[in-house]
Amino acid sequence: MSPYDPSAYPSFAVTVDLVVLTVRRHSLCALTVRRGEPPFQGRWALPGGFVKADEDLADAAARELVEETGLCVHDPAAPESSGNGAHLEQLGTYGDPQRDPRMRVVSVAHLALAPDLPAPRAGGDANSARWSPVETFLDQDGEQGSLAFDHAQILGDGVERARSKIEYSSLATAFCTPEFTVGELRRVYEAVWGVALDPRNFHRKVTGTPGFLVPTGGTTTRQGGRPAQLFRAGGATLLNPPMLRPEV
Amino acid sequence: MSPYDPSAYPSFAVTVDLVVLTVRRHSLCALTVRRGEPPFQGRWALPGGFVKADEDLADAAARELVEETGLCVHDPAAPESSGNGAHLEQLGTYGDPQRDPRMRVVSVAHLALAPDLPAPRAGGDANSARWSPVETFLDQDGEQGSLAFDHAQILGDGVERARSKIEYSSLATAFCTPEFTVGELRRVYEAVWGVALDPRNFHRKVTGTPGFLVPTGGTTTRQGGRPAQLFRAGGATLLNPPMLRPEV
DNA sequence: ATCATAGTCGTCTGGCTGACGATAAACACC
DNA sequence: GGTGTTTATCGTCAGCCAGACGACTATGAT
Numbered sequence: 001m002s003p004y005d006p007s008a009y010p011s012f013a014v015t016v017d018l019v020v021l022t023v024r025r026h027s028l029c030a031l032t033v034r035r036g037e038p039p040f041q042g043r044w045a046l047p048g049g050f051v052k053a054d055e056d057l058a059d060a061a062a063r064e065l066v067e068e069t070g071l072c073v074h075d076p077a078a079p080e081s082s083g084n085g086a087h088l089e090q091l092g093t094y095g096d097p098q099r100d101p102r103m104r105v106v107s108v109a110h111l112a113l114a115p116d117l118p119a120p121r122a123g124g125d126a127n128s129a130r131w132s133p134v135e136t137f138l139d140q141d142g143e144q145g146s147l148a149f150d151h152a153q154i155l156g157d158g159v160e161r162a163r164s165k166i167e168y169s170s171l172a173t174a175f176c177t178p179e180f181t182v183g184e185l186r187r188v189y190e191a192v193w194g195v196a197l198d199p200r201n202f203h204r205k206v207t208g209t210p211g212f213l214v215p216t217g218g219t220t221t222r223q224g225g226r227p228a229q230l231f232r233a234g235g236a237t238l239l240n241p242p243m244l245r246p247e248v
Numbered sequence: 249m250s251p252y253d254p255s256a257y258p259s260f261a262v263t264v265d266l267v268v269l270t271v272r273r274h275s276l277c278a279l280t281v282r283r284g285e286p287p288f289q290g291r292w293a294l295p296g297g298f299v300k301a302d303e304d305l306a307d308a309a310a311r312e313l314v315e316e317t318g319l320c321v322h323d324p325a326a327p328e329s330s331g332n333g334a335h336l337e338q339l340g341t342y343g344d345p346q347r348d349p350r351m352r353v354v355s356v357a358h359l360a361l362a363p364d365l366p367a368p369r370a371g372g373d374a375n376s377a378r379w380s381p382v383e384t385f386l387d388q389d390g391e392q393g394s395l396a397f398d399h400a401q402i403l404g405d406g407v408e409r410a411r412s413k414i415e416y417s418s419l420a421t422a423f424c425t426p427e428f429t430v431g432e433l434r435r436v437y438e439a440v441w442g443v444a445l446d447p448r449n450f451h452r453k454v455t456g457t458p459g460f461l462v463p464t465g466g467t468t469t470r471q472g473g474r475p476a477q478l479f480r481a482g483g484a485t486l487l488n489p490p491m492l493r494p495e496v
Numbered sequence: 497a498t499c500a501t502a503g504t505c506g507t508c509t510g511g512c513t514g515a516c517g518a519t520a521a522a523c524a525c526c
Numbered sequence: 527g528g529t530g531t532t533t534a535t536c537g538t539c540a541g542c543c544a545g546a547c548g549a550c551t552a553t554g555a556t
Contacts, residue, residue, distance in 0.1 A: 226520060
């Protein structure tokens with residue numbers, strides 16, 4: 001039994017699925033697309049697709065992200081291209097033998113975090129892609145709003161990853177435009193965690209953490225009220241001490 | 249192009265690779281096996297193997313773990329079978345098109361944490377499996393001690409996962425025998441992090457965290473010195489506030 | 497008896513967080 | 527121009543917790 005013998009090991013299809021999260025109107029939203037063909041025809045699903053024969057997993061995920069949203073991936077090597085960049089990381093791999101009724105498919109899920117976008121596009125068909133609050137797919141256990149395949153599970157894992165990761169990293173800035181205020185950043189935390197935070201303590205915390213925020217000098221009143229300082233994300237990626245998520 | 253057409257998507261081989269970590273003689277060690285066939289014949293590699301056609305990824309990882317070490321997986325549903333149980337979780341998936349010179353292989357790496365074991369077994373051949381300190385494979389960049397394929401990368405990711413996860417979870421107890429002392433638990437942290445911790449502050453911290461440790465009533469002197477209380481792992485899995493890893 | 501080793505309990509201080517009062521700077525309206 | 531509303535920002539205070547470290551305890555080795 002040579003390892004070169006193709007009959008010596010089973011053959012799999014490999015896909016990437018994307019959990020694309022953003023914050024719109026004070027709530028955490030995920031991108032979903034409507035399936036145009038069986039199985040689960042007409043149901044909502046996470047965007048994704050097959051990995052090409054000579055394509056790296058991360059490249060496949062980045063390609064799908066561009067196809068579905070037009071977002072480029074925020075390349076850490078070239079941080080100045082950050083105009084419309086998103087954060088992209090591998091989330092986990094889902095390979096239950098029954099997860100796809102057609103055949104054996106192993107899906108490498110990725111998590112993408114993006115600032116609020118004007119409108120989703122899905123190959124030109126605007127009706128087939130939509131931002132929806134994540135609770136739409138996570139709350140109820142009824143079949144009504146549920147996603148195709150095991151995508152509700154994947155979405156739940158992605159949301160949980162995002163919720164925990166903004167605690168100890170500066171990842172929350174990935175939900176913001178390149179320049180943002182402390183209040184906008186706070187509303188990101190509030191939307192992702194689903195809690196209210198004290199504006200004064202939050203302001204003290206984030207401005208006091210070295211490397212988290214860099215003031216740009218400008219101010220804005222786009223949120224109303226007193227003008228707020230504008231910041232860009234600093235170089236720090238790990239927050240120590242972390243942001244504390246309030247209890248229960 | 250029907251989705252049922254096998255020529256419509258590329259075919260992959262899927263493997264599981266294991267990062268099995270334990271603490272021996274005050275140092276964090278990983279299980280490696282010597283490759284008996286090309287490519288990388290004679291080189292050390294992480295244990296692993298092909299996923300079967302109708303096998304879940306976690307099942308494949310658990311099967312490989314038993315084959316290589318005899319360890320059962322610590323099933324959260326039946327915590328009383330904890331005699332020789334190990335912790336097992338998915339680590340990440342590695343799918344660079346060039347990572348295996350034979351063919352396109354996607355490997356789903358898993359991380360296993362085990363208490364110190366008498367001796368590794370690898371299908372009866374004791375010479376071909378070994379515990380080695382992780383620095384052996386992570387420190388130098390020379391080709392000397394390096395692992396086959398991208399296994400050095402995988403091992404590094406697994407070690408980093410373990411290092412960060414014992415901060416905010418009770419996972420360090422997975423490195424201990426079912427009953428252990430505070431000092432033994434502290435030596436686990438010291439070995440995994442590679443730092444020295446203050447025994448008095450550590451003792452205060454772990455005994456003061458509700459649900460982390462439950463006293464069994466017994467004592468032991470197996471470490472010498474004054475007898476120490478024996479504990480079992482409590483039900484808590486998340487530590488809040490976390491253990492703090494000392495700075496640089 | 498003495499020493500070495502390891503475990504356990506206390507004390508103190510500084511830093512950080514949560515709760516919350518107070519002030520500042522814009523806009524909307526009358 | 528006042529007045530109220532909104533959001534941002536600064537300050538204060540008490541409590542908790544971690545790091546530093548002293549003191550004491552209980553075993554085995556010599």
